[in-house]
Amino acid sequence: MSIATATRGRTQGGALSVSLEGRLDVRTTGRVWRETEELIDKEPLAPLVLDVSKLKYLDGAGVALLMHLQLRQERAGLHFDIVGLTLEHARLFELYESGAKKELPPEPPPRSGVEQIGRYGVAFLADLAEMTRFVGELASALANAIRHPRTVRWRETLRAAESCGADAVPIVALIVFLIGAILAYQGAIALQKFGAEIFVADLVALSLVREIGPLMTAIVLTGRSGSAFAAEIGTMKVREEIDALSTMGLSPTRFLVIPRVLAAVWTTPLLVVLANFCGLIGGAVVYLSLGFSMTSYVNQVSSTIDLSDFLGGLFKAFCFGIVVAAIGCIRGLQTGSGASAVGISTTRAVVTGITLIVIGDGIFSVAFYYLGI
Amino acid sequence: MSLAPAIRLENVSLGYGSNVVLRDVNFDVRQGEVLVLLGGSGCGKSTLLKHMIGLHAPFTGRILIHGRDLVSARGEERNEILRSFGVMYQMGALFGSMTLLENVLLPLEEFTDLPREAMEAVAHMKLELVGLGHVLHHLPDEISGGMQKRAAIARAMALDPSILFLDEPSAGLDPATSAEVDHLIRMLKLHLGITFVIVTHELASIYAISDRAIFLDRETGTIVATGSPADLRDHSKIPGIRAFFRRQSEAVAYRSTS
Known part of the structure; x- marks a missing residue:
């Protein structure tokens, strides 16, 4: 059974720290996504440090979560940092980065009557x-x-x-x-x-x-x-x-x-x-x-x-x-x-x-x- | 310690009805490898692929995907094995009534509990990865054949499978578009470590993407050679293989070896 968890902490500098552990794949990311959102929502104006050093596996869905958190902080003008990204995960992050940072284009509007x-x-x-x-x-x-x-x-x-x-x-x-x-x-x-x-x-x-x-x-x-x-x-x-x-x-x-x-x-x-x-x-x-x-x-x-x-x-x-x-x-x-x-x-x-x-x-x-x- | 093979075929005999197309097929596909199935028309490449992805059951033998037998698996176990790989069909097989985004979203909606926003982000990322981020609200009919193939790869990758089966990914594409698809395959292998099993006839693609090739023979219904494409081209004495790589008729290849 693949398990992934998100836990909340505090850095020495006082920033909110969220640590992701386990396998962050297409099947486990849904739950972790919601948990992480809840953790951050408790302190919506805090700078965020994401600790991924204990992640054992990361795929496209996991990268989407990391990108989502980064964009969320950037849009709010808040500090964001990822620590513990392995070389392998960093390559994956880089591969998907251009796509994930773009806004989803809006659907064409429905035709009028x-x-x-x-x-x-x-x-x-x-x-x-x-x-x-x-x-x-x-x-x-x-x-x-x-x-x-x-x-x-x-x-x-x-x-x-x-x-x-x-x-x-x-x-x-x-x-x-x-x-x-x-x-x-x-x-x-x-x-x-x-x-x-x-x-x-x-x-x-x-x-x-x-x-x-x-x-x-x-x-x-x-x-x-x-x-x-x-x-x-x-x-x-x-x-x-x-x-x-x-x-x-x-x-x-x-x-x-x-x-x-x-x-x-x-x-x-x-x-x-x-x-x-x-x-x-x-x-x-x-x-x-x-x-x-x-x-x-x-x-x-x-x-x-x-x-x-x-x-x-x-x-x-x-x-x-x-x-x-x-x-x-x-x-x-x-x-x-x-x-x-x-x-x-x-x-x-x-x-x-x-x-x-x-x-x-x-x-x-x-x-x-x-x-x- | 060597890694367990991503796919293993053990004593597989297969065909249609009572017609045996291939007999006693045994081979492994290593993790992260790009394996190409080669052979003349009618030798059973596509038939073998269809059996490897579980569309047909072989007459005998086992097909192990990450160590689990696809042939004997039933119910949820079989579904789990099926979800561990993605397939790109020869004509793309995109759902015509859905946009490209909806096509890629479908497996995510059906098999994950991701929030809607996350599903859209993942589908968008996959389409961007194959260079189709600008047409994701288009219907398959509104884009070119090459784009349809790339969209089909994006859909096959929706659940981040560790294995991708591609049936003729370059067929019907111009050389430039074909090279783009080859580049995509190389990139996915390098960055995501995906294992590929590919049926193709395109020599340029074979040299560009494959680590190893398996050559099937129509007459004997068996694998007659395995090796890197360059090895097969330069060292094989089998007329069928020489003909294939030198784009000659088999009779000419036979005369040149004898």
Whole structure:
């Protein structure tokens, strides 16, 4: 057990004498620091002689204490002397002296509220400008891909399609099936009051095909695939793989973004078709439990929805697919440096994706209303 | 009476999974010595270092740090052994969300009872010692690679360890910055008596800082030579070592010895 002690005494000249003994290392210095401060605080105006002749060991923390005492006395304009410093300890003292005598520079002051708002505003506008540039670049690359299909990296596209399409089937099917059942139950409660439970089928069919199917599929895709795209591309950015592509003369948009956008564009409508089917089955299960027949359900559904409802939903899915993939990719490409950068990009991909999908859905609702779709 | 070794490896065999990289490794690192681990790429230098600092357990053998076995130690005893040395990783491994000062303060906050003022004084001293007193409120991303390496050394020294393990301290640095890091290592050895175990490929650094070098061979998975770098360079008949020090391909070195 290493022991260090500080004891108080008096020199022949009447100065306060503090003797330090034992091992003054990083583990023992904390206690000795406080003890020494207490001893000196009892006579704050006395000259100080520090006797270190009985110190067996001294390291950086111990030197910090000696320096601290010296500075404290000097600042108060009081005499300070160290006695008994061995050659070895003196060398250590000298090594750290320049650093220990400097004042710790103050931390930079925190930014004011106004400055922070300004910074957020500038960052928002810069993000908007970058999004706009990215949309233009993406549109140009998509047009080029349509004109020259051979330039598309189809293997990468198929891999992305499997990841964001086929692999998403179970979760999309389960969620929309449950939502179909929930809608039916909630609708039944309200419609029961009017003796109109039969219209539960109409409610489920119409809301699923026009709204819930595309919207829920897009939200699940954002959480699953948009975040995955951002993390994948973000990791590539951190590992300088994106820089390597650029210096090889390869466009990251053509190489990384187009395959993912194409994959999402064709898998999202397919997922929506599946989602509509599963949601209708969920609704049917509840409908049958209310005492109606399957024939009645099919009749009600087919009389309620027509082709334009179905195609309108698919068109929304097509657009949502582009948004999910594009946002995932751009957030990945915007990844900064540091351990948290990829996590930040992933979060931003999900937040921006869901926000834009809901805004887009609102715009579609208004447009469809005026177009009579 | 000779001093006990700072580090001793006894019959250590190590590797990854079922792949044995080095077998029957035995050597001592004397107190206050700068030992350099040398060898071609893939010979197991970094793997050996990772085992010496307790990141991986060897298949067999003992790794004694100041006489205490790191391999068999558990709980608080193991933590005490781990705190008796500092490590500088190849890329610095500074925590990106913390300033340099906070990086150096972290071990002091966690493992000492120093007053806050004392912790800041110690951290400041360490950063001044490595020449970074003017950027201590900067984040690691805001300073150069060489500065990051020096900051990593300051963090490794926060608890005044008697042993420092450095993985490629000069890699990726320009010759002038590399020389600064070498000077720092020499100064720490001279003034603080720190024992160093260093993995490096930089010939200039090897000559400048090391007392002794251990040369590892990929083919046999063993230590093939031990000695001062100058001895190994001038007197070794092993083609791999001659090639290493003369910056030749091994085939050319083999022809020149035969």
